[in-house]
Amino acid sequence: MTIGAALTQAREALGLTVQDVSLRTKIRGDYLRALENDAWEALPERTFTRAYLQRYAQELGLDPEPLLSRLDQALPPDxxxxxxxxxxxxxxxxxxxxxxxxxxxxxxxxxxxxxxxxxxxxxxxxxxxxxxxxxxxxxxxxxxxxxxxxxxxxxxxxxxxxxxTVQPPTAPVTGGTDPASTEPAPSAAESVNLSVSSVPTGARVYLDNRDLGVTPLQSFPVNPREKAELRVELAGYRPFRTGLKLVQGRNMRVTLNRNAAGSIVDVNAARARAAAQAARAKAAAAKQKAETQAQATRANLPASAPPGKPDRAAGQSGAGEGTTTPGTAKPGAGPATTPPAVKTPVSVTFTGESWTRVTDAAGRVLYQGTPPAGSRKGFPAGVTIRAGNGGAVQVSVNGQPAKAMGQNGQVVLKSY
Missing domain, CATH: 1.10.287 (Helix Hairpins)
Incomplete structure (x- = not known):
């Protein structure tokens, strides 16, 4: 069994991916894949290759000495x-x-x-x-x-x-194959987390030419920087490349297209914008509801109309109570006389709160609302009254004793 086959078999037996081992050992993913493929030409000089192999074997629980002996045979000293x-x-x-x-x-x-x-x-x-x-x-x-x-x-x-002197670098390499370009391992306060997802999934992610793995990539620690280059590639799709500012954790979603250029969305920023829009919509709905309630309150008239004026709650001309003012005469009539006050045929008294709608024979709404308890309203004959609390609405027709439309809490619909 070759060195690469032994490493691959041990890693798969542990249920780990190359990306998992890269996060643990801080060794670049392309170096780990080169070790598993016995691609010595893709690795740095022999000293660093031995250090990477020893650390990889120890992470997988293997004895590094036999593997190092095979490496010395494959890569003898200079x-x-x-x-x-x-x-x-x-x-x-x-x-x-x-x-x-x-x-x-x-x-x-x-x-x-x-x-x-x-x-x-x-x-x-x-x-x-x-x-x-x-x-x-x-x-x-x-x-x-x-x-x-x-x-x-x-x-x-x-x-x-x-x-x-040949201990492998503990920080991820930011690009190229020169081990001298490695950086010291960042502390938790110096690193930021980068998450990248793609549509479709399984695309390979590169940050400043460093292979981070395939999507979905969750919370990969990287060194913060003001300007970085993010590249996402998938076979059969057009590669996507963009600049990125990494001074705090980012969660990016890239959409790849076969022929056209792809697009990128900051998931966290999009969620923040959606939450802000939802909050604004909720505030606007609450404001609209308050205005509607205020308008409904202003639409309700007082319990009784002033003497000599029609009841505007009826909503129609000539349909209110007291349509003729004492001491006045209609045009074309004889000398002014003082006739007795004409009472409306249908008189409605509200002993409690009840939503009420009154319509005439043509279906036109003469009144709609919840008048206060103790109020009284008059309407012409032939009206239909719908009450949400029949026990609180009493109706008198042509001066007869008033009778309740129904029981307390009962919804009633009657014509008078």
Whole structure:
């Protein structure tokens, strides 16, 4: 089984997608797919590739050592780097050998000087005697120890030091394949969440050439920026590209078309606008209702009309109570006389509140409303009265005793 097949099988066994692993490990999704496809040419240099593979295997619960061994076979180290390392060690050993030869020659010269006759070498005074040989031996030992320490450190300590320098970047790469362009991992306060959906779904999302995954993309953490480029692509559809300001979380919905340009909608902004419109519509409806109630209240007339004037609640000329004013005469009549007051044939008394509608024989509305309790109204004969509370409406016809139209709370329709 290849490296990519082992990684793919382990990821699918855990029920994870490449996007899920990318969010956990902070490794670009295209790098993870390249590892699963054994596409080494799509990955950065060998040092970073080993670090990505080790981190991916650990996230999936796999032992990274066998996979790293296979990677070393597929991507062997650079021979030039190996040759440079070996040459450096050889040069260090040659320097140590030269220092050892110089020390031996110095010792031989000192020994030959001591074998000369005593007359040829003046005896030094006790005050100027200096232990030269022990000093030289000490220097040689010190130089040899330093050289041995350097070689030992280079052989034994290079691997840990290199391991520290090849740790993969913890921040998502914003574009390209150069690992040096990676950013430090943003803290929770420095990152914003980007959600992208598309119609149709399954489109691939790129932010500044960085592959974020396929739609629907939910709350993907990205670094905030004033200007970013969002690109959404789907096979068979025209790619969509737009500028985006990412200083706070965004929720975008992109509609793709096959031939025409697509469109984008800020879902959060659209929801806010819809909520504002609904609030304005609700306020306008409440205002209209209040105005309608005020108009209905103003349309209701007082309990009785002033003496000598018709009752305007009847709504028709000549249909109200007291159609003739005492002391006046109709045109064409004889001398002015004072006839007795003419009473309307149908008199309605309201003992309580009841919605009432009064229509004439032609169906015209003479009155409609809820008069206050205790009010009285008069109408001509042949009217039809509809009352919402029959017990509160009493009707008298031609001066007969008034009778209630029905029971309390009963809706009644009668003609008089």
């Amino acid at each position: 021979p030039a780097a190996v040759r440079g390392d070996v040459a450096g060690r050889s040069e260090l050993k040659r320097g140590e050998t030269r220092r050892s030869e110089a020390g031996r020659r110095l010792e031989q010269g000192l020994a030959s000087t001591q074998t000369r006759p005593a007359r040829a070498v003046p005896a030094p005074s006790p005050a100027r005697t200096f232990p030269l040989v022990p000093l030289l031996l000490g220097l040689l030992l010190l130089g040899g120890g330093a050289a041995y320490w350097a070689v030992t450190r280079q052989e034994n300590g290079a691997a840990p030091a290199q391991q520290k």
